[in-house]
Amino acid sequence: MGRIFKNKLRKAKVIAGDDLVHLFAPEKIDLDNDLLNTNILQVSRERVHLAKFFFIFIFAIFITRSTTLAIFPGEILSEPRKVVSKTIRNPLPEIFDRNDKLLATTVKTKRASIRNPVNPEETARLIKAVLPSWDEGRLIKKLQKKSYVELADNISDIEYYDILNSGVAEVEFHPVWRRIYTNQELASHIIGYSGRDLVGLSGIEKTITKSELLQEDIKLSIDITVQFHLESEIQKGIELYNADSGFGIIIDAKSGEIIASASLPTFDPNRISQNYSKDKIKESTFNQVMQGSYELGSVMKIMTLAMALEEDEIKLDDVFDDTVCIKISKNRCLNNYRNQSAETLITPVDCLVKSSNRCMAQIAQIVGRSKQQSFLQEVGLLDEYFLEIHETGIPILPKKWSDNSMITISFGQGLSVVPLSFASGVASIVNGGYRIQPTLYRQIKNDLRGKSIVSEGVSEKIRYAMRQVVIKGSGSKANVPGYAVIGKTGTADIPCNGSYGGCGNRTAFVGAFPGWDPQYILLVSFERPKTNIKEGVNGNSSYWNAGPAAGAIIKLTAPLLSVEYDKVREIEYPSSTKRIEQFSRENL
Template structure:
């Protein structure tokens, strides 16, 4: 018979005892019951069997997982787009204690840690705290969950014959793919509580036993994680992030944070590593923001695709001097050249023609400074100064991606809009969504897409080229703000975001590398990682090549 989990209840219950008994089941009788339980499992070839061991009840505000009509309700599974199981619940046994019945918590904890520790990672000190748990009244508790383990481990616990420690049937959440999409999936804790990710966002449906199928493809997710890990190792970087979106509707095909962790060892991962930093940690996007400046100016009609500017290597803006990354003589540059060479000065000249008030309106229209609406909790909206907060120099730094922050997910969604004909997208993990509202004209989208293709063909993004496909994208190298001084420090973020095939975009890929060493430039650090992930994605989904082979550029 199938194990199911009871629905949540917050009403108090009286404590039950086993049928025909006036006190909790003793160790000898419990051993017999557990052996019978294991025997039935074996006889049924691994099918679930239910036994009530000690009749544990809902005490001290903990959620009960007890029998309902002879079954336990089992939490639904989380499935990838290809049907692969990413999170499942399996039959298990919960090791529980009645602290006021435990005679020597310290000694008992040492004995229990010898059995539980290798499977749960718990120390004797942690177990002793659970064995000594007290209620709101300060008295020793009547119920404390120690661990949820496999039946064979529970049998060893039973063999310890520790007074006040007994068992109840339960389910245990496992993550068959180990560290795959850990931050994205979230985690289910010892008491059945959901922490972050899909587990928390869809907790209600999963708790009802419903499966949740994601848009994430496990194979693309695996390649993204492998690529991020390799890039971090190569450049001795602090961390890296990546996103793969479907350009048409914003479906999340892969989303990864590195370093990552095994979700079955969730408690051992530091808090910063558990965060899904793709949507919780905004940063200054740097040059990857420049295409939105160009798109706004084109859409407003203050420039034409053939508009050209006399671009020096520096320009004063209020009390600041804006420099290009390399010194050069003043020369005439059109919009495509300004993007291809990532000219700060040229981009600021375009923004000055557009005007700060109009540009601020377009930034808001493009969705920056607001949550994307992704179906996950904890999204940070980023920080975009309202126009009334702009200083005289804001028109010199915001157009080049400084003085505002965005999340990687916001930036990827923005590039999906540039790629798909100008319609906004809502990144999502489940279901199907149609095209969003139009944010720019198809004509403007086509023009900017062509310019971003030139960035890859002949500009700073040449290391992102993929044989057989046209690719469009933009490099980014942004200085990090020192949190102590509030000024720019000596650390950088290298990034690349783009889409392919450029002639009819299918996928958007974003790569962000935090604090790379040896090289800080997005074209060298992040563009090759983009190429690897995008090349795999196009091949995996059988996207036909849209051009003859392009000679691959090597570092």
């Protein structure tokens, strides 16, 4: 096999005298070899042809392709459009309120800097002329020390052209994103703020950064107009009552959406990174509504009453002796708030209207402490709170849930709760008895019923009792005709040095409107309000401050929220017990 191959190779070459051999030895003619010998030229010619056609073919493909591309350039040119749209997209999503009003957005600005100036003194002089905020001496020092100095962040177009025309050659400009909060202080605790490199540092901004929600716009449940009225009324209240701080919250009683949430004093997220000291940032970014945890006082009596009615331990026509001595220590009886005069026999509704501590303690004693604890757990007051934002507070429970703490918790001492969870707890009781989950995002479904906490009947009874507080009790200044406002006031001494008294008080009002079918829950609270006799504020209990502030807020915001208005409608005594009520009234 190998030999034949070798032979063929040898034969393939043209050898001198090869053809002559055939003349003398014709028998030696090998047909195969002959064929090979004669075809050599032809084969090479064919190969050249083949190569030529191959090249023409390739060339033709190139030409046709490039011609079609020249005529129909769409395929290649449509590419850059995508790149452009990528660069336009904002690095952080925009934040809107529930009516699609812009709350936070990002705009492109420029940052000016200087790299390796030849003559620092001259450069500093020229820069000082266009950027007067710089101190010339400091700038010279910086320019001499460092090779790269940042001149100004977020410069406007006018400043940009000024710097360009200043005659400094070493100036560089870089595009930077700037976060803008259009409503300044409004809802700043909820929106939060972000640092220089667009990293969210509090509120929703922090949530965006942490959960990497970088694509979609965020629609909050906040209504910015309601938020404005809430904040301005609370600010007015703080000034009028000379209070240390105050907060307020309005939540939707059916869906749990937070319509407005104010915590004053507040801050301006646009300027906080530059103008505020570290302590001030810490102080002003503290969100009392969601991070705080306070003893809210008598407003807790709503919970005690609802619990007892739900457990069916008391009825609305039961009577309690308000003068009875309830021992809280060896030789001390429980006092009513500020030693108010006590009557011998009152109904549970009157207990709430008169805000009697002794009465509530008796009710709590009937129900028992384990049921009290589980009820408060169910309502959500003891939850370590979870919301869409990261800064949430935790309730402070008594170290040991003893009988004494059961008595004090029944009228609102000894248990600190997060105001937001308290408001949602009240909402869960008055809205017909189903639990709601507070949320900061706008909900598409309007009715988000959770677990049932109290029955519809109990809810009705509580609404009636709370209405009586506003009609003839301490909440009368919160009454707004046409909405049948229901509510309860609370004044709690702020504990200090391990005891109560002498450290000012915290007043609160929790209410709902309209009373016949509560749509919105309102909670208002002031820290250490004072009397202001000049303006007609003759006391520092919640009757004088939280109540009227709540009334003003409801008056302003209810029309904005298009709440049902009915001037004559009243909440009637729950019908199932109507007959017995008349009987018990006669007894009194």
